[in-house]
Structure formats: C-alpha cells, structure tokens
Amino acid sequence: MFPFRVMNQEDVKQVLDMKNVISIVEEAYVLKEKKEASLFxxxxxxxxxxxxxMDIKSGHLTGANIFGLKLVSWFGENPSKNLPAIIGSVLVLDSRTGAPLGLLSGEQITLMRTGAAGGIGAKYLARRESENLLLIGSGHLGPYQILATLMSMENIKNVVVYNATSSEKANAFCESIKDRLLEMLExxxxxxxxxQMMLSRINIPFNATDNVQRATEEADIIITATPSHKPLIMKEWVKPGTHFSCVGADMEGKQxxxxxLFSVARVFVDDVTQAINVGETEVPFQKGIITKEDIISEIGSVILGNTSGRLTDKDITIYDSTGIALQDLITANYILEKANEKGIGVVASF
Amino acid sequence: MFPFRVMNQEDVKQVLDMKNVISIVEEAYVLKEKKEASLFxxxxxxxxxxxxxMDIKSGHLTGANIFGLKLVSWFGENPSKNLPAIIGSVLVLDSRTGAPLGLLSGEQITLMRTGAAGGIGAKYLARRESENLLLIGSGHLGPYQILATLMSMENIKNVVVYNATSSEKANAFCESIKDRLLEMLExxxxxxxxxQMMLSRINIPFNATDNVQRATEEADIIITATPSHKPLIMKEWVKPGTHFSCVGADMEGKQxxxxxLFSVARVFVDDVTQAINVGETEVPFQKGIITKEDIISEIGSVILGNTSGRLTDKDITIYDSTGIALQDLITANYILEKANEKGIGVVASF
Known part of the structure; x- marks a missing residue:
C-alpha cells in the first residue's frame, strides 16, 4: 500500500504563498539548467x-527525487454550466520507486507558478529602477503577475492595465486589485x-487604459497574460530598455x-523546445525572424549567473514563459511537504 | 467542487471480472475503429x-465521454525494497467538461485488460477448434491470459507453459494455476x-515444458507474455494454422x-503506430520484413466484421497487442460506474 495525498484547490491555497513559489520556481529553472531536471x-x-x-506536461526533477505530470483541460463552454473553463490535475510520484505521492488540483498551482515566472523574468531581466508596469490582460492570471513583480522589483510606482476586448473588465480589475493583493499577502x-514592505509596494496607483500605445511608450516592464492569437503591442511603440514577460502563449498560434520585437530584443525562454513550438517565440521562429541560436539562453542560466541578462539599460529583453511541468511539479512537491506537516487534504492509497 | 473517486488495487479487484473486461475491451477496439476514440x-x-x-499513455473515448491517461513506472530494484516493480495510476476525466472522474490503481486494470487482449486475439483469429494452448512466460500476466483464452475458446484441451529462464517457475506456475483460475471465477x-461451464473448461492439464520447439510444433494458439528482447519461438517450428497473441512487447527493442514469422503470417495489431514503434511488429518493421501496408488491419476492424481474420485453416495469424490507453480508460470507467453504485473507494474532490 502506498499512501498519498489528494488535495483540492482550498487545500492548496492554505499552504501556498507567492514568495516561496518564486523561490522554488527559480530552483526548478536552476535544476533544469544543471541537467538535474528534464522535460518529457x-x-x-x-x-x-x-x-x-487539453495538454499533458510531464517531467522529472532528479534533484528533488520526483517526477510526474500536469493534465490541464480547457472547455470554453464550462462557465455556462457553472464550471470553471480550466481544470487541472497534478500527479506527483517518487522518482526512486515510482510510488505516487500526491494528486493535486492544478488551478491554483498554475496561477501561482505562472505569476512567479512573470516576476522572475522581471527580476533577472528588467532594469532595477523600473517604475512603470503595464499588464496586458485582466484575467485570472493578472493579480499573480502583479504580486510576483512587486515582490521582485523594488521601485514600481505605477501599474497600468489594458484589456484589448473590454475596458470595463480592465476597470473592474483595477478597482478590486488592491483587495486581491492584500488577501495574497495574508x-x-x-x-x-x-x-509592511509589501503593503507599501502595493500602495501605488492601478489604472486601466484604452490607449495601449501610450501605455507601452511609458512602460518599463510589460507583462502579457492573455489568450491572444494576434499581437497586441507593436514594435514601434516600445522604448529602449523595456522588459517583456510573456506568459500567455502556450499553444500553437497564440501570440x-x-x-x-524578436529581431531587436535579447530573448530568454523557460524551455527552448516548448518556446519554439508553442510559446511567444513560435511565430517569430516560424517566420524566420529568429533561429534557435538567437535565443540567448534559458532563464535558469541567467539565474545561475552563467549568462548575462541585459547588457545595457537600452536593451529590450523578452522572457518567453511557456510554462513547464517542472514548475508545477516542484510547487506540488512543496505543497505536499507542507500538507504532510499540517495534515491537510485527504490521504488515499494504492 | 468536483467529487471523484480514488480506488486502490483491492477496490478495483472487487468490481472487475474477466468476462466483462473482454467485452468492454472489445468495445474500446470497436470505438477506435469507428473513429469514436483516439490515442494521443x-x-x-x-x-x-x-x-x-515510465510511460504515459493517453487517449479519448468520444463514444464513452471520457479521456485520460495511464502512467506506469517500472523500477527493477523495487522488489528488494518490498515494493512492486510496476506501479500504475489511471486518471479518468469527463470529456464534456474536463472534470476528473477518478484516479485508480493501474496494476489490476493492466493485468485484466492485457489478459482480455490476448483472449480477444484468439477469439477472432485462432481456429475455432484449437485444442492446444502454449503460454510463453509464467509471470503475473499468465493467469489472465489463460483465463481470457479459455473464456474465448470452447475447445482448449491442453495448456503448456514455457519459461525461457526458469523451468522451476514454469512448474510452480502450473501447480498453482488452477487455484488462481478458480479465484478469478468467483x-x-x-x-x-x-x-459450471468455466469449471469444466479449466479442468484440463497444465504442464510446464523445457522443450519449446516441440511445444510450438504441437500448439494451435501461442500466447507470448514475457519481457524478452530476443525471439523465443523460431519460424521453422510453427505449424500452419497457428495463432499468436503477442502481448509482451511494449517498448523499443522488445521481441x-x-x-x-511476419513474412508468412496475417498480422493484426491494436494500434498501427504503437505496433511499429514499440510492439512485436517493431523489429520486423525495422528490418523491412513488413511495411505498414502489410498489416492487415487493427483488431477493431475484425471485431466489426469489416476485415476477415484468418482466410483458411492453414493461415498463421499474429495479433500484436501493444496495450493502448483506450483499454485502460474504458476499463477504469467501467470500474467507476460499478464503484459509484456500490460505494467502493475513497471520494475526494477538487
């Protein structure tokens, strides 16, 4: 009999906080860079x-003695049935025996690790003195992107939010964002x-905009977190020194x-194969704007200090975060450790 | 909240019987043939x-409104740690919403659906009057192969068991097999x-052999269920009219x-892609002995009556069962239906 833990979204929420997720997602990137982790x-x-x-992302973290998968489905018509459109399951197993360790609801894990990824992109690639953050998209991912970026950057003074299809949604997002962030700081x-430090960091203006061109011209950091299939930001609008964390593209055709922008930027990715197949890098790669060799490195190399992020204050940097199984697995493993200590979730066994 | 059921091996055993598994595995093959099911x-x-x-096999049974995966790992040194070498997990989800329906221990499901596959191969391809069954391999799969074949064939009068590496194991297998079959008939x-009918069918001699050539020469049906990487049966030994169900090969290099034999046999498979990549068909395909076009059909087409199995009593037939996710998913779904009725397993929720 192998006991293992089954954890729903509320269980997961109880043990997960952004500061720790940023740190473990960095660890996953580093393990990958050190070849102590691999993606299937x-x-x-x-x-x-x-x-x-639906997609199934899987991999092995040798360094953490776990392997496993995340299965995520998207059913666009679910909300009309009172169900969430996106449902995810993370299965974690022991890579020394194959025994299951846990099955976890994937939604909160995905939101947190994707937020962390965006923040990590800014942390290692944006100009330290960046003040203006522009968030493209005002959906579920938004608060997580903002929190992780505010945790990673000391000098953000202003956040602008743009929603290409609904300015009402961007407005509503800005009205509620401080309460959401406060909750996440609990x-x-x-x-x-x-x-106290984080309270002062979130105590800044959050405003929606209809003028994405002007917002882009003023931005130091731009995070894109949408399901868009066409570009929302044009190259001509982007000032030197801007950093992009692109977290929305995760399947063919998304952009x-x-x-x-890829022809003038220093481009970093979480995983080269996924980036050119399903990430923001896919379209420029398909169009021949960049080759595999033009990608400066995976982000783990920058975190390790093996590769320089930006070289000058004028560089445009892009972090293409496609979302890799290693982020989910390391986060799930962290959750399971906490849950074992605290006795959260349901214990089942095979 | 989505409630779903977590079921361990004992739970699974309670609701699974071979007769029903044969029938639902046939249904999975038929759904695949009718394009109402697909493999990822x-x-x-x-x-x-x-x-x-480890491997992850996944797929979608449109016809049954489910999709999902089976993750199976093999850790050869586990038995020395008092753990089973093979551990499997089957995750079943609703293909109308993406909601999880169940997580099931995969071991018993694998043994049963693989047994059913071997039996189905005999049922549709062997000569009806077949009397002599030769089982190559005397491991975990053996009893399931024998039971499914005896359920599928009316005239078996004699079973011979061969183990290429240990005649002791083949002897021990034959000594205990009737008790095992009796248990499975409960x-x-x-x-x-x-x-009563099945009692009379299992009331036949089961004998181990060291002479695989003679056993082959006498066999009407040969089931191979080993992890072998080299051929155990030579073409020259095989008499006209013999049927093979090959269930052991499930990864590159296994044979x-x-x-x-593939140059003279009518070859059927469960899935063409898997068969030429990881099945018994892989080696002859790699060697150019047969092409994709030489494969007569997938087994579903024979079950549906769209393709003839054997044409004459002299045909040698081969069914290469690589093991497909659809078998696992349809079996898991059947288990979940029974378990929901009977309240077996642990109910968790996301």
Whole structure:
C-alpha cells in the first residue's frame, strides 16, 4: 500500500504563498539548467477547435527525487454550466520507486507558478529602477503577475492595465486589485517587516487604459497574460530598455506581441523546445525572424549567473514563459511537504 | 467542487471480472475503429537504462465521454525494497467538461485488460477448434491470459507453459494455476450455468515444458507474455494454422517471436503506430520484413466484421497487442460506474 495525498484547490491555497513559489520556481529553472531536471514531450489534444482542448506536461526533477505530470483541460463552454473553463490535475510520484505521492488540483498551482515566472523574468531581466508596469490582460492570471513583480522589483510606482476586448473588465480589475493583493499577502502578516514592505509596494496607483500605445511608450516592464492569437503591442511603440514577460502563449498560434520585437530584443525562454513550438517565440521562429541560436539562453542560466541578462539599460529583453511541468511539479512537491506537516487534504492509497 | 473517486488495487479487484473486461475491451477496439476514440502520442522516459522507466499513455473515448491517461513506472530494484516493480495510476476525466472522474490503481486494470487482449486475439483469429494452448512466460500476466483464452475458446484441451529462464517457475506456475483460475471465477458463482461451464473448461492439464520447439510444433494458439528482447519461438517450428497473441512487447527493442514469422503470417495489431514503434511488429518493421501496408488491419476492424481474420485453416495469424490507453480508460470507467453504485473507494474532490 502506498499512501498519498489528494488535495483540492482550498487545500492548496492554505499552504501556498507567492514568495516561496518564486523561490522554488527559480530552483526548478536552476535544476533544469544543471541537467538535474528534464522535460518529457508535451501531449496536446484539441477536442473541438477553439472550444475545448487539453495538454499533458510531464517531467522529472532528479534533484528533488520526483517526477510526474500536469493534465490541464480547457472547455470554453464550462462557465455556462457553472464550471470553471480550466481544470487541472497534478500527479506527483517518487522518482526512486515510482510510488505516487500526491494528486493535486492544478488551478491554483498554475496561477501561482505562472505569476512567479512573470516576476522572475522581471527580476533577472528588467532594469532595477523600473517604475512603470503595464499588464496586458485582466484575467485570472493578472493579480499573480502583479504580486510576483512587486515582490521582485523594488521601485514600481505605477501599474497600468489594458484589456484589448473590454475596458470595463480592465476597470473592474483595477478597482478590486488592491483587495486581491492584500488577501495574497495574508501569509506574511506574521513577518511584520516583510508585510509592511509589501503593503507599501502595493500602495501605488492601478489604472486601466484604452490607449495601449501610450501605455507601452511609458512602460518599463510589460507583462502579457492573455489568450491572444494576434499581437497586441507593436514594435514601434516600445522604448529602449523595456522588459517583456510573456506568459500567455502556450499553444500553437497564440501570440501577444509583434514578432518583429524578436529581431531587436535579447530573448530568454523557460524551455527552448516548448518556446519554439508553442510559446511567444513560435511565430517569430516560424517566420524566420529568429533561429534557435538567437535565443540567448534559458532563464535558469541567467539565474545561475552563467549568462548575462541585459547588457545595457537600452536593451529590450523578452522572457518567453511557456510554462513547464517542472514548475508545477516542484510547487506540488512543496505543497505536499507542507500538507504532510499540517495534515491537510485527504490521504488515499494504492 | 468536483467529487471523484480514488480506488486502490483491492477496490478495483472487487468490481472487475474477466468476462466483462473482454467485452468492454472489445468495445474500446470497436470505438477506435469507428473513429469514436483516439490515442494521443505516448510519452516514454528511461530513468536508468534497463533499471527504471515510465510511460504515459493517453487517449479519448468520444463514444464513452471520457479521456485520460495511464502512467506506469517500472523500477527493477523495487522488489528488494518490498515494493512492486510496476506501479500504475489511471486518471479518468469527463470529456464534456474536463472534470476528473477518478484516479485508480493501474496494476489490476493492466493485468485484466492485457489478459482480455490476448483472449480477444484468439477469439477472432485462432481456429475455432484449437485444442492446444502454449503460454510463453509464467509471470503475473499468465493467469489472465489463460483465463481470457479459455473464456474465448470452447475447445482448449491442453495448456503448456514455457519459461525461457526458469523451468522451476514454469512448474510452480502450473501447480498453482488452477487455484488462481478458480479465484478469478468467483464472481460467476451466482451464474451457475456459466460457472459450471468455466469449471469444466479449466479442468484440463497444465504442464510446464523445457522443450519449446516441440511445444510450438504441437500448439494451435501461442500466447507470448514475457519481457524478452530476443525471439523465443523460431519460424521453422510453427505449424500452419497457428495463432499468436503477442502481448509482451511494449517498448523499443522488445521481441518475443522470430521476425521472419511476419513474412508468412496475417498480422493484426491494436494500434498501427504503437505496433511499429514499440510492439512485436517493431523489429520486423525495422528490418523491412513488413511495411505498414502489410498489416492487415487493427483488431477493431475484425471485431466489426469489416476485415476477415484468418482466410483458411492453414493461415498463421499474429495479433500484436501493444496495450493502448483506450483499454485502460474504458476499463477504469467501467470500474467507476460499478464503484459509484456500490460505494467502493475513497471520494475526494477538487
């Protein structure tokens, strides 16, 4: 009999905080760079074009003695059935025996590790003195992207939010964002110094915009977190020194920024294979704007200090975060460790 | 909240019987043939060559409104740690919403559906009057192969078992097999007519042999269920009219029978892509003995009556069962239906 833990979204929320997720996602990137972690080929299936699909991302973290997978499905019509469109399951196993360790609801893990990825992109590639953050997209991912970026950057003074299809949604997002961020800071209340620091960091203006060109011209850091299939930001609008964290593109055909930006930017990715197949890098790669060799490195190499991020304050940098199984697995493993200590979730066994 | 059921091996055993598994595995094959089911690409990873590996097989049964995966790992050194070498997990989800339906221990499902596959191969391809069954291999799969074949064939009068590396194991297998079969017939005790019929079918001699050539020369049906990487049966030994169900080969390099048999046999498979990549068909395909076009059809086409199995009593037939996710998923779905009725397993939720 192998006991293992089954954890739903509420269980996961109880033990997960952004500061720790940033640190473990960095660890996953580093393990990958040190060849102590590997990704298996991604499986993708479209049930109905543009209506429902699923993917299975899997991999092995030798360094953490785990392997496993995340299966995520998207059923666009679910909300009309009172179900979430995106449902995910993360299965973690022991890579010394194959025994299952846990099955976890994937939604909160995905939001947190994707937020962390965007923040890590800014941390290692944006100009330290960056003040203006532009968020493209005002969906579920937004608050996580903002929090991780504010945790990673000391000098953000202004956040602008753009939604290409609905300015109402961008407005509503800005009205509620401070409360959301406050909620997400709850775990730090006991650490009064950190909590106070983060309170001051989130105490800045959040405004929606309809003028994405002007917002781009003013931005130091731009995070794109949309399901877009066409560019929302044109190369001509982008000032020197801008950093992009692109987290939305995760399947063929998705695209958030002008592919011509790739011809002038220093491009970093989480995984080269996934980036050129399903990431923001896919379209410029297909169009021949960049080759595999033009990608400066995977982000783990920058974190390790083996590769320089930006060389000058004028560089445009792009971090293409496609989302890799190693982020999910290391986060799930962290959750399971906490949950074992605290006795959270349901224990089942095979 | 999505409730779903977690079921361990004992739970699974409670609701699974071979007669029903044969029937639902046939249904899976038929759904595949009718394009109401599809396989996703298989993921394979070797942790350490010859010592530990894992695969993820996944697919979609439109006809049954489910999709999902089976992850199976093999850690050769597990038994020395008092753990089973093979551990499997089957995750089943609703293909109308993406909601998880169940997570099931995969070991019993694999044994049963693989047994059913071997039996189905005999049922549709062997000569009806076949009397002599030769089982190559005396491992975990053996009893399931024998039971499914005895359920599928009316005239078996004699079973011979061969183990290429240990005649002791083949002897021990033959000594205990009737008890094992009796156990597996328990679910039919209430159906006295069927039970009595099966009792008479298993009331035949089971003998181990060291002379695989003679056993082959006498066999009408040969089932190969080993992890062999080299042929155990040579073409010259095989008499006209013999049927082979090859269930052991499920990864590159595995091979149980002389590849030259493929040049004279009518070859059927469960899935063409898997068969030429990881099945018994792989080696003859690599050697150019047969092409994709030489494969007569997938087995579903024979079950549906769209393709003839054997044409004459002299045909040698081969069924290469590589093991497909659809078998696991349809079996898991059947288990979940029964378990929901009977309240077996642990209910968790996401």
């Amino acid at each position: 080929p991604m499986v993708f299936h479209e049930f109905e074009r543009g209506k429902a699909d 775990p730090y209340k006991k650490d009064s110094e950190y909590y 958030e920024i002008d592919y011509n | 690409p298989m993921v394979f990873h070797e942790f350490e060559r010859g010592k530990a590996d 679910p039919y005790k209430k159906d006295s007519e069927y039970y 149980e029978i002389d590849y030259n």
